Amino acid sequence: MFKKPLGxxxxxxxxxxSDRRKLKQYIIRAFSxxxxxxxxxxxxxxxxxKFKTHTDEPGVAYLGPDGDPLWFTLGIGSEDMxxxxxxxxxxxxxxxxxxxxxxxxxxxxxxxxLMIPGVVQHPPSLQAGQLVSITEHIHNSTRIGPxxxxxxxxxxxxxxxxxxxxxxxxxxLHAWNDHLFDMGHKGNPxxxxxxxxxxxxxxxxxxxxxxxxxxxxxxVVDALGSQLEQTQLDDPAPTIELTKEDVSSILHDALLQxxxxxxxxxxxxxxxxxxxxxxxxxxxxxxxxxxxxxxxVSTPIDIKHSSHKSLAYFxxxxxKHGLLKLKEIKSELMVFSVATSHANVAAHRPYxxxxxxxxxxxxxxxxxxxxRTRVKELEVTELWKPxxxxxxxxxxxxxxxxxxxxxxxxxxVVDKYVTDRQLVNAHDQSYINVGADELLQxxxxxxxxxxxxxxxxREQLIERLSDKMQSxxxxxxxxxxxxxxxxxxxxISVVIKVRQGRKATTLITGFEPFFLEAVALxxxxxxxxxxxxxxxxxxxKSSGMEVLVQGKQIKEVTEFLASRGVPKRWxxxxxxxxx
Numbered sequence: 001m002f003k004k005p006l007g008x009x010x011x012x013x014x015x016x017x018s019d020r021r022k023l024k025q026y027i028i029r030a031f032s033x034x035x036x037x038x039x040x041x042x043x044x045x046x047x048x049x050k051f052k053t054h055t056d057e058p059g060v061a062y063l064g065p066d067g068d069p070l071w072f073t074l075g076i077g078s079e080d081m082x083x084x085x086x087x088x089x090x091x092x093x094x095x096x097x098x099x100x101x102x103x104x105x106x107x108x109x110x111x112x113x114l115m116i117p118g119v120v121q122h123p124p125s126l127q128a129g130q131l132v133s134i135t136e137h138i139h140n141s142t143r144i145g146p147x148x149x150x151x152x153x154x155x156x157x158x159x160x161x162x163x164x165x166x167x168x169x170x171x172x173l174h175a176w177n178d179h180l181f182d183m184g185h186k187g188n189p190x191x192x193x194x195x196x197x198x199x200x201x202x203x204x205x206x207x208x209x210x211x212x213x214x215x216x217x218x219x220v221v222d223a224l225g226s227q228l229e230q231t232q233l234d235d236p237a238p239t240i241e242l243t244k245e246d247v248s249s250i251l252h253d254a255l256l257q258x259x260x261x262x263x264x265x266x267x268x269x270x271x272x273x274x275x276x277x278x279x280x281x282x283x284x285x286x287x288x289x290x291x292x293x294x295x296x297v298s299t300p301i302d303i304k305h306s307s308h309k310s311l312a313y314f315x316x317x318x319x320k321h322g323l324l325k326l327k328e329i330k331s332e333l334m335v336f337s338v339a340t341s342h343a344n345v346a347a348h349r350p351y352x353x354x355x356x357x358x359x360x361x362x363x364x365x366x367x368x369x370x371x372r373t374r375v376k377e378l379e380v381t382e383l384w385k386p387x388x389x390x391x392x393x394x395x396x397x398x399x400x401x402x403x404x405x406x407x408x409x410x411x412x413v414v415d416k417y418v419t420d421r422q423l424v425n426a427h428d429q430s431y432i433n434v435g436a437d438e439l440l441q442x443x444x445x446x447x448x449x450x451x452x453x454x455x456x457x458r459e460q461l462i463e464r465l466s467d468k469m470q471s472x473x474x475x476x477x478x479x480x481x482x483x484x485x486x487x488x489x490x491x492i493s494v495v496i497k498v499r500q501g502r503k504a505t506t507l508i509t510g511f512e513p514f515f516l517e518a519v520a521l522x523x524x525x526x527x528x529x530x531x532x533x534x535x536x537x538x539x540x541k542s543s544g545m546e547v548l549v550q551g552k553q554i555k556e557v558t559e560f561l562a563s564r565g566v567p568k569r570w571x572x573x574x575x576x577x578x579x
Contacts, residue, residue, distance in 0.1 A: 002181075006180070010051070013049070042062075055505065070083070075532070076536055098114065114134055116159070134148060144192055153169070171531060255282075257348065260340070272335060379474075380474075380570055386469055433454070532550045552575075
């Protein structure tokens with residue numbers, strides 16, 4: 001967040017005593033502090049200074065009397081007070097913390113987020129979006145390194161201990177030695193501090209669980225490698241080709257995955273079954289799912305591209321290793337049993353498979369469908385009212401000039417008018433003889449040259465007539481009074497823009513007519529996307545607001561809008577691939 005110099009940095013101004021007291025009381029309540037501690041963390045002589053980050057996100061920093069930044073907020077009107085490392089050094093247990101190997105610290109200081117493989121210790125019951133600090137891990141000790149970064153949890157803490165878990169653990173907002181830190185005296189971190197007994201027990205319980213139950217944490221070198229690799233998520237992933245031996249190894253792992261996760265937990269044995277069925281039912285779905293952070297594999301993972309000459313050779317190799325037993329019945333190879341207690345199966349570490357991804361997507365689809373059925377969609381109706389040139393046309397046609405008409409009703413008016421006056425073209429009924437009716441011609445044609453327009457297609461005539469009318473719209477929502485307003489309603493705009501190199505942001509505008517409020521929308525998306533958000537006036541002549549979400553979040557934003565009843569046709573997306 002602060003890996004580049006702050007922009008639009010204003011002159012610091014003293015905070016009024018009344019504002020400092022309010023701020024102190026807010027922080028005491030938010031962080032459950034004793035008044036004495038609150039006085040130390042929000043001292044007399046506090047200064048405030050406005051700034052903008054390198055991504056144009058506005059914020060306010062609160063500086064101590066000595067110039068050290070103690071607290072900061074991000075986003076317009078945000079009241080979420082975030083402590084700096086200077087504040088955390090005064091009270092290291094102000095926030096729940098995650099520890100990481102010392103080798104990972106320079107990566108965080110360089111502006112990267114903390115990845116799941118880089119987490120060594122973490123407390124239980126952390127929620128996505130919760131504010132946490134990051135410290136250096138000290139092995140086999142109740143002492144913990146000083147806080148060196150602060151950020152929001154990207155996932156719940158339960159995910160951190162899952163086998164082969166990947167992805168981001170913490171979205172880092174501020175770190176030691178970044179440009180916000182450089183506003184202060186730039187001192188070195190203090191000595192490690194002693195954890196309280198209860199905190200140490202919680203941390204040790206989590207560490208023991210990781211070591212003994214799942215054995216899912218990688219060695220420090222592997223954790224650093226994963227950390228470095230996953231900081232490059234925005235870089236385009238190269239395509240690689242696998243050797244036949246690589247494909248054979250992956251298929252062998254897929255067999256072990258199926259035996260450990262599916263066949264060992266099956267209540268009733270599906271065996272015996274033909275080897276070809278076993279291959280398609282268990283092995284192929286157990287192949288590893290490709291991660292977006294890894295290079296994409298162009299080589300198909302199947303028997304044809306492996307070192308095995310055929311499916312029979314593959315299964316006979318597995319039988320030779322004692323993993324299963326085969327029999328040939330009437331020239332068909334059958335799998336009769338599998339050795340789920342085999343040492344190789346026990347040693348296999350489960351990973352995210354294609355089957356897991358398919359089940360996850362199926363559950364997500366079910367949840368989305370449940371949300372759609374639970375939330376009634378908004379009824380959005382476009383209306384048009386006779387205005388200026390079209391007033392006389394509606395009056396002569398015998399229709400109410402003060403009413404508002406839907407597109408279908410305008411079509412009914414036109415059909416009645418052309419039928420009553422026999423203006424339908426005799427050779428092609430899709431055309432209307434506009435030149436034969438002076439009122440119709442002057443209503444829909446441009447005033448500078450109406451005589452040249454002799455014929456119009458019926459749909460074109462209706463569109464021209466609606467253009468000469470005044471636009472209105474009506475939105476009906478469950479448990480709300482209908483809203484009827486003058487003007488043309490436009491879809492909500494959800495656009496991805498890349499700023500300052502490869503930094504992507506998602507911008508949402510035009511949501512106000514759909515019963516959505518900017519600050520509330522930003523808060524909801526902050527939690528849902530596990531990313532920072534901000535609110536600012538929309539660019540151009542629009543009187544609305546713009547909500548900014550860090551990262552490419554089109555899918556999360558559109559799903560959220562659908563959950564609030566916004567119909568899909570009233571959401572326009574751009575920059576996320578398919579519009």
